[in-house]
Amino acid sequence: MPDAPTTTGSPDSSTGSPGSGLGDDRIRALDAHWRAANYLAAGQIYLLANPLLTEPLRPDHIKPRLLGHWGTSPGLNLVHTHLNRVIKDRDLDAICVWGPGHGGPAVLAGSWLDGSYSEIYPDVSRDAAGIARLFRQFSFPGGVPSHVAPETPGSIHEGGELGYSLAHAYGAALDNPGLLVACVIGDGEAETGPLAGSWHANKFLDPVHDGAVLPILHLNGYKIANPTVFARLPRPELDELLRGYGHEPIHVSGDEPLEVHRAMAHALDEALDRIALLQRTAREERTARQKGLAERPRWPVIVLRTPKGWTGPEVVDGLPVEGTWRAHQVPLPGVRENPEHLRQLERWLRSYRPEELFDADGRPRPHLLAEVPEGDRRLGANPHANGGLLLRSLPLPDLERYAVPVDKPGATLHEPTRVLGGLLEKVMADTGARRDFRVVGPDETASNRLEALFRTTGKAWQEAVLPTDEHLSRSGRVMEILSEHLCQGWLEGYLLTGRHGLFSCYEAFVHIVDSMVNQHIKWLKVSRSLPWRRPVASLNYLLTSHVWRQDHNGFSHQDPGFVDHVLNKSPEVVRVYLPPDANTLLSVADHILRTRDYVNVVVAGKQPCFDWLDLDQARAHCARGAGTWDWAGTENGAGEPDVVLAGAGDVPTQEVVAAAGILRRHLPDVAVRVVNVVDMTRLLPKEEHPHGMPDHEFDALFTRDRPVIFAYHGYPWLVHRLSYRRAVHPHLHVRGYKEMGTTTTPFDMVVRNDLDRYRLVMDVIDRTPGLAARAVAVRQRMQDARTRHHAWIREHGTDMPEVAEWSWTG
């Protein structure tokens, strides 16, 4: 081990807590449990048969493909063993987030030992037959994944992609004042940016209304092929870092099991005593805290330093393995072919003395279960880790109170997200006692016009509050930090433990969490296939400050591609909505807040936007997901139109309606159908997405053979990718964002990307058979308007009056 650590922890022993000075018999029981877990973890990686080593190990007992991660497993097992003890001693309501989720064998072992695994999967019984199945299924085709996964009881965290454990832990602890969330952070994961930023989540955790997070930084020294930064920090520097993060470190280190058990028991008691004291103090002083006077608690962190691959082979083929990166995955790779490896494996497995751990029927002997809690207290069975069990539907108010009146389309303007803010305020108020709804975002709730929320709650904040500050609150349920990673991680943890929420984000910068949402979608996809995992509330994105209205921030803030990213993922899970105005946004929001197990992406503007539909119309339109706006078109009701002008998104819709107005005035005999799409997945074939339109419906809406000019909010090819199988596809012409961005006016943005009303009219003229010849003058007029626009903005820096003052006049 690096820089000669002490071999025991040095917690303050004056606390007299339950675990201080555990008797030798209890330490031995803990050790037996740990040995059993280590045996089961190694067995999962290696054994296809002979699971209890009742006969000498032979090559044919070994799996043909050796897969799994041994290195982190003994450390995870140690944590599991000791959490069991304190949960039982203190009757704790606790879950654990296993950051090194690649150590799947360990977490599976713990859950098999506490019996929760067999309750969920009865064929993997807590006996010899069950051990055999547990071993065989691991990382085996048709079995269970090698990592912690939705299939793993007691988990809300996959851990395959590193960086999010601590954010998930904090999300789980929010509004769960009675819950302890332990969180194992590997020293590999600790190097990631998202994890590094997550340490500051303690500035947002209210010791009164929220539970506690106990980070356990596991320094096993190496990642795949390198030492870790954290393990090689000199200890004083590491302590400064952790104190700088607002934590008080408690160290446990060593490689002699019984000493480490004693130190770990002591450290956990010390940490839990401190947490209890901090919570009690804060809850007694809550008045002072509400006034911002009480100090932010300095929560404990446990630093656990044990060798990578501890208790595994020390040396293999002459090279050191235990305590090095070589223990990361499978320390003995050649067991089936190499007799010496086979011998080493047998020696290793027998070193746990399985005959002491399991009876003749393969059942764990009672002494090793002595410190394991029961029922819902077990880490594998705590309902917080299967949040759907605890989920209650949100109280959603009647939308009538929040809708804007619309007597005729396009005559009034509202900021859609501000209208939504009214609805969210009510939801926030009506969950004031339940505390199961939060809004997260990177410092943009007010900028995104959702500040009505602050009439009923504040922004969570545990640092000093100054007189000039506004809306900060110890117990606020709006979470703002300039980290999309932390917002996403908090919300995921919050939802997976059975609550509700919304993430409001800049459209361009939600790409920062592309990879996180991938994992959440994968989690939901698998969860949906597991009957015991109850549905959780959907992860709802409100993407605003969108591409078309980043005229002041410019090119770097313009990216509509998150929709494309999400639509690559499992169709059972993903939904995308582009409400064109305030009432449709309300209707969409009302819907998504009722859904379960989805990722809903809503793109909506915060700038003033014409109101097109009243609430009833909006509801009907959103229920269909796509429909004709007869009032904007010029069809006479008989037969098919000459051309379809379709739009999706608030800005494209405005341009489409404006183009329809121009056509109505200047080419009134052209039968134009105006179509608006709210739910993008309706464009997909029915076979490809649950919301996909059947062909006959699609054909009825878009025709089979008329030109379709489609103005889309994002990258134009997405519409092609969704609709290429449709009959009308050869006639489909899509306009959208094509990376022609800069700092400019709103209308110049659409002109630069050929999405403006004049260009759309030209597209109609160019693509409607027979129209070009008789519309030469109108086309020229469009061209002139674009020329006029260019001259005007260059001169004035604003949009020309005919655009800035435009409204729909029918």
Place this chain on the structure above:
Amino acid sequence: MPDAPTTTGSPDSSTGSPGSGLGDDRIRALDAHWRAANYLAAGQIYLLANPLLTEPLRPDHIKPRLLGHWGTSPGLNLVHTHLNRVIKDRDLDAICVWGPGHGGPAVLAGSWLDGSYSEIYPDVSRDAAGIARLFRQFSFPGGVPSHVAPETPGSIHEGGELGYSLAHAYGAALDNPGLLVACVIGDGEAETGPLAGSWHANKFLDPVHDGAVLPILHLNGYKIANPTVFARLPRPELDELLRGYGHEPIHVSGDEPLEVHRAMAHALDEALDRIALLQRTAREERTARQKGLAERPRWPVIVLRTPKGWTGPEVVDGLPVEGTWRAHQVPLPGVRENPEHLRQLERWLRSYRPEELFDADGRPRPHLLAEVPEGDRRLGANPHANGGLLLRSLPLPDLERYAVPVDKPGATLHEPTRVLGGLLEKVMADTGARRDFRVVGPDETASNRLEALFRTTGKAWQEAVLPTDEHLSRSGRVMEILSEHLCQGWLEGYLLTGRHGLFSCYEAFVHIVDSMVNQHIKWLKVSRSLPWRRPVASLNYLLTSHVWRQDHNGFSHQDPGFVDHVLNKSPEVVRVYLPPDANTLLSVADHILRTRDYVNVVVAGKQPCFDWLDLDQARAHCARGAGTWDWAGTENGAGEPDVVLAGAGDVPTQEVVAAAGILRRHLPDVAVRVVNVVDMTRLLPKEEHPHGMPDHEFDALFTRDRPVIFAYHGYPWLVHRLSYRRAVHPHLHVRGYKEMGTTTTPFDMVVRNDLDRYRLVMDVIDRTPGLAARAVAVRQRMQDARTRHHAWIREHGTDMPEVAEWSWTG
């Protein structure tokens, strides 16, 4: 300001450095420069005319749209002013990364004042006419962006998206031992995960071969609407944090300009003295360092605490603005309409005493330029910030030495990335003296089979080195940390300062940097349009450990969508290659390492893969980007084939060739054309991408009307999105990854996603006109093979011998 900071810094004054005790006249010169920069920054936000306030301010002097960020600008100006002084005093070679890049007006002001702006943009001259243009163009249509951008002289960092400044700064400093990279980090940006993780970059910076990074943490207290976490940390906790990050903090704080100038001058001298000492010591002790004995230096960090919107309006409409979040953007929003706002603006602008700063012709008066350096030493003119000026072509060896011999296709196996490793080793060796090539990756260089690199260099590491460690080196040019953000940020900074590199990454987890690559592509797109920005080396991704061979890590590690993400971006910049074997990978690598201003994405496997082409064939194939593999097909050379079987990617190519073999054996009379695509952008229309194929070429390759069965590496709809305009598109049927992933065998992965050879043969039978009826038996045989597969893996956990032992027999 929070928690009553001291108003001056407290650097150790015993160093007797050049700036200690600057005379009052020099302080006044610095203050004059700072006032001028503040005036110019505010003027850019507000003024359309009357730039020197030669007449009373009227509404028509004011811009119609007030855009820009004032809040951070005075702080950035302070840093710029003081960096000028130390650069000149010490003849430093220095650049600055401006993290709060939204403070564009400040950086533009600094560059206009040092004259570099006018040299690049002569119409924005350093006189009254130039000031007028500088003001008007800012955030004005057709002008310059409101943020720091490629258009900004002296910048390598956009700053619109927050989080990457420190990583960029480190990337710039690597292998530039004479360079100082100052880096302003806003306290908003400091909250992001990527920035939080970047502090540990100092564990990878070699004081001997690399330059120095001087972080300047600017605590202005607020972000858009909230206080910042860092500004509200109690100072002892902040100091612990920074020390824990391995830095020694030097504080400067206050709001009285002359005092802050003195403190800042002192702090910079202190920091630079310390840096010089640390470098000198390390360079004298280099032998000890190479042995790992010398301690890692504790580099200084400056903590600069000044009010947000400092020197701007204190109170507007009765609410405090200076020193609060309300100063973030435009502190006086109603200047054109509100006479009181107009009066306040005039008072504010005149408070800088412009008549003292500019002469009658609008030229900066000499005294305020007294501390400004000249020539290439100016921050706006340092060639490191226009890296193409310094770029040298890489020495690339003859590929013959590294290519694998291929006598006939599909008879031998090689790991393509291992073959590439040989080439990279040579490049690394041949740049040993120049030190302008680095390979970055999250702990996977060896796992990705590139370990040949370690024969010529090591992994950069400044922490303790233990006897068991391998390949660690103080001066290594492979950079490994478990942070894709840091890898990406390092490489971007390295490339933009004129060097070369490669990022090898897990395919699934490169999504972690989706948003970073967006910004880099945008940077390159704009740079390409600026003649003064010289081309830089391309950003090269090697995505390996790809979706089809994550059979052991499972679903969380399976995502081929980065290609989709990148292909949404500017076609001038993006390139995507899927070499199907070792020699094609070599040829692609040779090409991309020669290119400039691109983002090249290469997806290639690390597992044993059949060799299909010898080097000459590989070169020809890659040059075409897509072509027919006659040896695999059954065309007789006359007329068109009955069906086209196309593949892109190593695993799909193997399945395509295997399917072609089955067809050749069982349906020899069907004329099958086998097509392989290396360069995905060739599928695009010529008008959409520089590599796009003209229609006649596409039609000649894929036919216009024959069924095309396309086995693609990633999401199948990407191929449709690229080719929907082609004549053959209605006949195109694509197989690819459709999120059917888990822990299983390699062949089961392709079966689960319907990409396997048997499924492809069935597709051919089903879609080739007239074939279904006469191929019933063959189709059944394929179905049987799939059934056999399912039974076999469930029983054995491996792929059945007919698959595992398959090879192409022609």
